[in-house]
Amino acid sequence: MTEPQNHNKRVLIVGGGIAGMQAALDIGGSGYEVVLVDRLPSVGGHMHQLSETFPTLDCAQCIMTPRTVDVGRHEKIKLHTYSEIEEIQGEMGDFRVRIRRKPAYVNWDICTACGACTEKCPTSIQVAFDRDLELPKTMRSGRVRHEGTGKAIYTLSPQAVPKKPVIDADHCTYLQSGKCGLCAKVCPVGAIDYEQGPSWSEERVGTIILATGFELYPLEKLGEYGAGRVADVIDALAMERLLSSSGPTSGVMRRPSDGKEPKEVVWIQCAGSRDPELAMPYCSKICCMYSAKQAMLYKHKVHHGQAYIFYIDIRSAGKRYEEFIQRAMEEDDVLYVRGKVSKVFREGEKVVVWGVDTLTGLPLEVAADMVVISPAMVPSEGTQALAGMLGLKVDEFGWWTEQDGNLAPLETVRPGIFVAGAGSGPKDIPEAVAQGSGAAGKVLSLLARWGGHDDQDAGHDELGR
Ligand SMILES: Cc1cc2nc3c(=O)[nH]c(=O)nc-3n(C[C@H](O)[C@H](O)[C@H](O)COP(=O)(O)OP(=O)(O)OC[C@H]3O[C@@H](n4cnc5c(N)ncnc54)[C@H](O)[C@@H]3O)c2cc1C
Numbered sequence: 001m002t003e004p005q006n007h008n009k010r011v012l013i014v015g016g017g018i019a020g021m022q023a024a025l026d027i028g029g030s031g032y033e034v035v036l037v038d039r040l041p042s043v044g045g046h047m048h049q050l051s052e053t054f055p056t057l058d059c060a061q062c063i064m065t066p067r068t069v070d071v072g073r074h075e076k077i078k079l080h081t082y083s084e085i086e087e088i089q090g091e092m093g094d095f096r097v098r099i100r101r102k103p104a105y106v107n108w109d110i111c112t113a114c115g116a117c118t119e120k121c122p123t124s125i126q127v128a129f130d131r132d133l134e135l136p137k138t139m140r141s142g143r144v145r146h147e148g149t150g151k152a153i154y155t156l157s158p159q160a161v162p163k164k165p166v167i168d169a170d171h172c173t174y175l176q177s178g179k180c181g182l183c184a185k186v187c188p189v190g191a192i193d194y195e196q197g198p199s200w201s202e203e204r205v206g207t208i209i210l211a212t213g214f215e216l217y218p219l220e221k222l223g224e225y226g227a228g229r230v231a232d233v234i235d236a237l238a239m240e241r242l243l244s245s246s247g248p249t250s251g252v253m254r255r256p257s258d259g260k261e262p263k264e265v266v267w268i269q270c271a272g273s274r275d276p277e278l279a280m281p282y283c284s285k286i287c288c289m290y291s292a293k294q295a296m297l298y299k300h301k302v303h304h305g306q307a308y309i310f311y312i313d314i315r316s317a318g319k320r321y322e323e324f325i326q327r328a329m330e331e332d333d334v335l336y337v338r339g340k341v342s343k344v345f346r347e348g349e350k351v352v353v354w355g356v357d358t359l360t361g362l363p364l365e366v367a368a369d370m371v372v373i374s375p376a377m378v379p380s381e382g383t384q385a386l387a388g389m390l391g392l393k394v395d396e397f398g399w400w401t402e403q404d405g406n407l408a409p410l411e412t413v414r415p416g417i418f419v420a421g422a423g424s425g426p427k428d429i430p431e432a433v434a435q436g437s438g439a440a441g442k443v444l445s446l447l448a449r450w451g452g453h454d455d456q457d458a459g460h461d462e463l464g465r
């Protein structure tokens with residue numbers, strides 16, 4: 001079979017989570033140019049938000065930071081963060097991609113990331129990266145709130161790559177009412193640009209990897225668990241932020257409503273998963289593991305606390321996963337209750353959980369200090385729109401459809417377009433990394449058939465504002 005020599009050997013990766021970063025590093029490390037697009041200001045995806053990882057309890061930031069740093073400084077990886085795909089045309093070997101960058105109101109080319117703007121900004125905001133956790137004012141000050149978040153000009157985290165700030169236009173006093181302007185006054189290099197608008201650029205690539213990841217099913221849709229309106233009922237990513245030493249409490253275990261240490265915490269698994277009548281029929285695969293992890297970490301912080309996990313059954317199929325669950329039960333005294341929770345509501349200072357222990361058949365009531373919901377994993381917002389642009393299909397829940405779930409799990413129906421990571425269905429980090437490397441391997445084997453390296457200097461056009 002002869003292959004065309006003039007195919008473009010640059011690669012587009014959409015999504016800079018752990019799967020997209022792994023693919024980018026493998027392809028960039030082989031000497032090919034990568035264009036990596038993420039809608040957030042920095043790369044890392046959800047792993048960036050995690051405290052520690054099952055089953056090894058490695059610190060997520062510590063094992064991920066070398067990867068984000070490598071991605072940030074790799075000469076073959078071109079980052080387009082705070083950006084989304086607006087249009088893709090063409091076919092394998094010659095895709096033209098139009099990318100829209102949102103206004104950051106900061107000129108990143110000259111910003112030195114000194115942080116003076118964030119430090120001086122007087123406007124506090126809820127932090128999406130911290131799942132909008134609202135903590136008492138006393139908890140926000142001093143030791144327990146790190147710099148760089150919670151202000152109208154912010155970076156995603158102290159370890160963000162790139163670590164350049166963006167202004168939240170909806171909350172910035174200057175952009176809303178023309179008052180303030182403090183960040184522009186303190187910026188030593190004049191990087192603040194309140195007039196900045198969106199900008200567009202065009203990239204030409206020959207292959208594409210879609211690594212768009214997942215989101216959590218919103219608490220608002222889970223009426224039986226309080227629909228996100230009951231104080232101290234939080235979702236599992238919020239718990240990751242509370243457990244994380246880079247989180248809003250610096251990892252000190254506190255509940256959001258009053259900052260008190262929670263003495264009894266209940267986890268509810270399968271919230272919106274395995275629920276064909278009301279939500280998603282599928283198993284989200286990782287909740288059993290991360291609930292056990294969180295309960296363990298909670299116990300390591302609150303030694304005399306009690307952790308309860310309500311489960312339907314435990315799914316721990318992975319290397320050393322079952323041993324991890326046993327450790328949670330035996331070493332950390334996590335109390336597993338087999339049963340489904342029917343209602344969660346507030347009663348005074350407590351959050352009451354009503355359920356049935358299906359092993360004994362007896363009703364059960366726990367008056368907890370905090371409840372952690374483990375919601376279903378769902379595809380990232382915008383996956384369907386991207387599929388429309390690419391002429392690809394998503395399944396009935398919105399996950400990327402593989403060409404063949406058994407034998408071609410990384411291919412799509414279009415030649416030269418691949419999927420990797422949790423965008424095609426729930427996955428843990430090892431699987432997402434393996435898929436990132438797998439998709440990179442698929443791309444590299446195509447590039448090898450297309451002939452040597454080609455740096456395509458003409459692969460990028462600035463289209464201006
Ligand atoms: C509470 C919780 C705890 C967890 N704990 C663990 C653990 O201990 N161990 C473990 O192995 N796994 C854990 N996981 C799972 C882990 O988070 C995932 O396996 C991993 O994040 C998947 O990586 P990914 O790159 O596929 O997707 P993501 O991390 O979701 O990254 C996707 C990236 O794509 C970007 N993106 C999405 N759509 C677009 C678009 N249209 N345009 C541009 N950019 C886009 C997003 O901004 C994001 O940066 C946990 C998950 C949760 C929810």
Ligand code: SF4
Pocket residue numbers: 117120121122123152153167171172173174175179180181182183184
């Ligand atoms: S102008 Fe906006 S971002 Fe800058 S300091 Fe004021 S409120 Fe903060």
Ligand code: SF4
Pocket residue numbers: 106110111112113114115116117118165186187188189190191192
């Ligand atoms: S003060 Fe200026 S240089 Fe420093 S981080 Fe803010 S925008 Fe960048």
